[in-house]
Amino acid sequence: MTNFNKIITLSKQLASSLLKEEKPTVLQNSDFFNDIEKKNIHKRLTSESEIKKRLSLKNKIDKKADWEKVKNRIGVEPSVRKLYWKYIAAASVLIIVTLTVFTNKFNDEPQFVESVIVNNQIEPGVEKATLLLESGEIIVLEKGKSFQKQNLTSDGEVLIYNNKSSHKLVYNYLTIPRGGQFQLTLSDGTKVWLNSESQLKYPVSFNDSETRQVELVYGEAYFDVSPSTKHKGTSFKVYHNKQEVEVLGTEFNIKAYKDENNIYTTLVEGKVAINTENESKILKPDEQSNYNTHLNTLQLKEVNVFREVAWKYGAFSFKHKSLKEIMKVLSRWYDMEVIFENQELEDVTFNGVLYRNQPIEEVLLLIKSSSSISAYEINNKTILLK
Structure with missing residues (x-):
């Protein structure tokens, strides 16, 4: 805990x-x-x-x-x-x-x-998700059901990838349906909590000589990023649509649902840079950025982090x-x-x-x-x- x-x-x-x-x-x-x-x-x-x-x-x-x-x-x-x-x-x-x-x-x-x-x-939501492998194989993950395959394991509540580096990037998709949630540990040790109706695209393993990159396709996710000092100084980036979040080691939340025009990024700890087509801004703890994808505007404000x-x-x-x-x-x-x-x-x-x-x-x-x-x-x- x-x-x-x-x-x-x-x-x-x-x-x-x-x-x-x-x-x-x-x-x-x-x-x-x-x-x-x-x-x-x-x-x-x-x-x-x-x-x-x-x-x-x-x-x-x-x-x-x-x-x-x-x-x-x-x-x-x-x-x-x-x-x-x-x-x-x-x-x-x-x-x-x-x-x-x-x-x-x-x-x-x-x-x-x-x-x-x-x-x-x-009924209230429970731990459940669908994992799409590079091969096209689809695996249903759910509470009470264990799964193991090569470099990844799941106890039905958390999906964990082995900590190893690779020169070839192979991507998986983790999709959380309505009425679900799931936790993911990436191969670099970064922890991700995914809320209902969300999807994350990520490499099975990272190349330590390149920027670690994942994509929040849609939905909401909380990231606890493994610091760059443990990965030869490589930074960590989260992409979504027209927004990029760059971090060096921090905790933050991104909310970007398909039926909303706004992307909300809330910084809990550390420091992140929000980059869009027109501008870049630095977030401090207890701050939230609001990027309107329709108007292409980026605004910052202080928020109650717990509430977010x-x-x-x-x-x-x-x-x-x-x-x-x-x-x-x-x-x-x-x-x-x-x-x-x-x-x-x-x-x-x-x-x-x-x-x-x-x-x-x-x-x-x-x-x-x-x-x-x-x-x-x-x-x-x-x-x-x-």
């Missing part, structure tokens, strides 16, 4: 100590969502006093004190402390407090929403996101279709964090408790919002 994963795990434990009277929380135990108790839960979630109570817990968080507890327990190195202490307490609040309250406004009275479930076939990479740690983090944007993200992960019968709902904005392994009914319960949704229907893999 990486230091950051340890931090996130321990942050959950620290923040949960503030909610002793509510263990297990509604979202940590799906048993609370049986047919008998749904109305009580709904009333509780939409109660102004309960929501304000949870939000007031933010004031009880002592960022420095909590960070001291974290670093003392896991022995975080100084360089890591400098990078992550800024948002470790924020992660505590988001993952525990906000997970219990997904809000856009306080309701004066609980509004019970009619729900119709015909045949719910919507929460998917890698098993969560969705939304701030001032419209329901339309949220449902686009959830549709990829749950492999579902969402139809807005009431189109006014598309522009309603929300703040909140959700677990990626939550049943879709729990997600809808949270959303409807803080919105003007009058009814929803689940039919097979389609959700109708009314």
Whole structure:
């Protein structure tokens, strides 16, 4: 487990100590969502006093004190402390407090929403991918299914290539479908986490005398790049469409889905150069570039890094996101279709964090408790919002 994963795990434990009277929380135990108790839960979630109570817990968080507890327990190195202490307490609040309250406004009275479930076939995503070899052979990778072939192995959750150099570049494609995710370790030791509906093209092995290059064909990927000092000084580049990201040893996230005109690159640690047809810019940690492929413009801004990479740690983090944007993200992960019968709902904005392994009914319960949704229907893999 990486230091950051340890931090996130321990942050959950620290923040949960503030909610002793509510263990297990509604979202940590799906048993609370049986047919008998749904109305009580709904009333509780939409109660102004309960929501304000949870939000007031933010004031009880002592960022420095909590960070001291974290670093003392896991022995975080100084360089890591400098990078992550800024948002470790924020992660505590988001993952525990906000997970219990997904809000856009306080309701004066609980509004019970009619729900119709015909045949719910919507499930959270799991580890699954399709590997296309140079020979044309297609291999299905999935959780619980091991695979081994020459210089690569998989336990069903991670695909690992042997660490060796080659003068001939042979490419593989790893494709993640809707409702899937997968982790990949390239032959140089670079680790890549691929989100749902993504595809990566990469060499089976790199030539240590040349730049290491991969292509994010589409989708979203988080890169933890093996430093150039371990590979005779060779840099690492990620291509997508008209954008090139050049790194020397760093962690960053690229989001470039087929149905969007924008490529978002978020720097977690290190330094990267964003190169487009017209300009080049250097990203610093906590910065994000937004390259509009339609307008051919490149802009930089500071962002909350945790919110941008929460998917890698098993969560969705939304701030001032419209329901339309949220449902686009959830549709990829749950492999579902969402139809807005009431189109006014598309522009309603929300703040909140959700677990990626939550049943879709729990997600809808949270959303409807803080919105003007009058009814929803689940039919097979389609959700109708009314």
